[in-house]
Amino acid sequence: MRKISFSDAINEALREEMRRDPRVIVTGEDVAGGATIRGFERRDAWGGVFGVTRELVSEFGRDRVIDTPISESAYLGAAIGAATQGYRTVTEIQFLDFIGVCLDQVVNQAAKLHYARGSKGSGIPLVIRAMVGAGVRAGGTQSQSFYSAMAHFPGIKVVAPANPADAKGLMLASIRDQDPVFFMEHKGLYETSGEVPEGEHLVPLGRASVVREGEDVTVVAIARMVQVAERAADLLKAEGIGVEIVDPRTIAPLDYATISASVAKTGRLVVVDEDTPRCSVASDIVGLVASRDFDALRSAPSMVTAPHTPVPAAPELEDAYTPDADQVMAAIRKVVA
Known part of the structure; x- marks a missing residue:
């Protein structure tokens, strides 16, 4: 079986699911990067802080890979709204440390809307990608691992893969889930490699x-x-x-x-x-x-x-x-x- 990196496994999962389901969109700061700036259209996109979403914009275009303003509360709120209208948004808040500025949207909107809407709604299919972990010299405000805080709130699922195969399989399962999912990516794992199945590879949520x-x-x-x-x-x-x-x-x-x-x-x-x-x-x-x-x-x-x-x-x-x-x-x- 071929070996790929942790970051490439997530990229592959996003690419495969965007091909399979036109409702999947990717949003966040610099997820497309220079590819959305006039004169830079043919250059490789930056693809987020660690390049996880690189080159997606060249295949799926600016309508599905959307650079956002530096306002987590605004674009996470927009992602929640899109989820209520049938889209499946994968949005990147970069570092989990930044969750404080949009916590109201997470706790009082994303986590509760499915419950509040009851049988009238089909869920809030939203994946929030967040980087966690120390060890890469990112400083005290970009290195924390408080995923337990997100797990505290009912209505939110929290995923933390440890290897490339699980990163791909859990991302696919997270996008297809009907509830908001926090997808925690340890920065120290991005360059690690491992065997990852090609094509459909789902790892069910909630299974150790x-x-x-x-x-x-x-x-x-x-x-x-x-x-x-x-x-x-x-x-x-x-x-x-x-x-x-x-x-x-x-x-x-x-x-x-x-x-x-x-x-x-x-x-x-x-x-x-x-x-x-x-x-x-x-x-x-x-x-x-x-x-x-x-x-x-x-x-x-x-x-x-x-x-x-x-x-x-x-x-x-x-x-x-x-x-x-x-x-x-x-x-x-x-x-x-």
Whole structure:
């Protein structure tokens, strides 16, 4: 099977779905870029901050790949309106850190309209692409991973793929979904490569993946932390510790059944999450296991997260801020012991 990058997998999913369904449009700042400026029509489009939507405008035109003003509240509101009229909009707010300026549109419009309209509406088919994650020297206001905040609101689905195949499959499923979906893209994954099926490749929302099987401890890891957990598992294999890794893939709805089955098998739990620890996905999963599967646990669950601080700007501090394999191994050794 061919290998492509994480960013190319998302681009391919967008391209395939735009070919399949003329109702799909892409909006956001610089998603078309120079291709919409007179005199630049034949040049390659910028394609967003990291080039994920590059060249789409050359195939689908300016009516379906739309550069917006620098006003998230305006163009996200327009995307919601388009969704109520039958379009399937994929809109990019660039960094998740910027969600604050359009939170009202998300929480009080996108999340509630399907519920408020009842049988009169067919849903709010909207995908909001947002970049998350530290490690690329983007500073404290463009490096956060507070996807847990979006998962808090009923009516919103939250997706966080960890590899190129899931990035493509989850994007296709997100576009076809009838509810608003936040599609979280870790910046540190864009250049990673992996095997991705060509053509129709759907990964259902709300279904976790058991990335690696093991007998001694369950590690639930989110987005780029799956790679960190895999490095830790490789190193601990020499110590005779079998690590089972579960990638939720979808944070809301959460596939708790897969997590529960793994914990019942291993009796131990470590959650690895790049978000800060308070009110996070990690604390939510630990709380669910402690309340629902307490009798299955052989030791107290553990979390490996970023500290409860803003993301530092200094490279050395940013590296120390982000969870790494050594921290994961220490947590695993502790719960196994």
